[in-house]
Amino acid sequence: MSRLTPTEAELHAFVDERLEPARRTQVQAWLAANPQQAARVQAWQDDVRRLRAALAGLAAQPAAEPLDLRQLQRGLRQRRQRRWASAAVLVLAVGLGGLGGWQARTVSLTAQNLPMADALQAHRLFASSTALDIQAHDPARLQTWLDQHFARVGQLPDLSGYGLLPVGARLLSNEQGAAALLVFxxxxxxxxxxxxxxxxxxxxxxxxxxxxxxxxAARYWSHGDYNFALVSAADDARGEPLRQALDLSL
Structure with a gap:
């Protein structure tokens, strides 16, 4: 491997903006001459951008967050490696030709655009922790918070009949604007x-x-101006009745 050809670690450092300026210039030149590798690195950079957008509110968190951020960064690197492994499988399938290659391409594209993947990620990051903007055990307070941030959203239904009470909420963001996670x-x-x-x-x-x-499990739908997803344990029998109740109200 020549000095110009970057190592895997250097590519990760390039994405994380941790390379020295001189070396970064060399890596940029190498990527310009290697479009396949450039596309791979661009996909990693897109992941970083989405992660930063989803976690835009973390700056206001207490100082205990760095450990969690390092864990997220490790998870992001693992995702990059899985993406590269999937790409390698796709190249092999296309090399074999025929219907099998096209089916592999379809599966790969679908996996990258799964509906409401951000809802599942937000649930994992915040629903089981104390990282909520407000603690709202009163349904009226949770509704007031929701109305302050989302002007055209409906009335939250009373979920006490399902044994669920409000815990709180967190304001998030993505490329489309504001997003929110309400926890029960x-x-x-x-x-x-x-x-x-x-x-x-x-x-x-x-x-x-x-x-x-x-x-x-994520149950998702559109209503009015927003897309919604109810995230619950996969074996929670209340999932579908809860989705129906929310869909009728919001």
Whole structure:
């Protein structure tokens, strides 16, 4: 490997803006001459941009957050590695030709544009922690907070019939603007969250549906000016009745 050709660690440092200026210039020249590698690095940079947008409110957190941020950075690097591994599989499939290669391409593209992936990520980051902007155990207070940040959202239904009471909320942001996570908890300490945001580029109007990702299930839909997702444990039987109740109100 020549001095000009960057190592894997240097590519990660390039994305994280930790390379010295002289070396960064060399890496930029190498990427300009290697478009496939440039596309790979661009995908990593897109991940960083989305992560920063989703965590825009973390600057106001207490000083205990750096450890969590390092964990997120490690997770981001693992995601980059998984993306590269998926790309390698795609190249192999295309090399074999025929229908198999096209099917592999379809799966790869679908995986990158899964509906409401940000809702599941927000639930993982904030629903089971104390990282909420407000602690709102009174439904009226939670509704007031929601109305302050989202002018055209409806009335939150009373979820006490499902054993759920408000815990609080967190204001987030993404490329489309403001987003929010509203958290509810039952008497056993199990939490569900309602995520809402403006429509995005891939899903201008969210088709009603659901998907499971690990231990979580997301049920999503569009109503009025916003896209919504209810995130709960995959085995929580209240998921679909809760989605219906929310859809009728918001």
């Amino acid at each position: 908890e039952d008497g056993k300490g199990q939490r569900v969250s309602l995520f809402l945001r403006s429509p995005g580029g891939h899903f201008a109007r969210m088709p009603s549906g659901e998907r499971t990702e690990g231990e979580l």
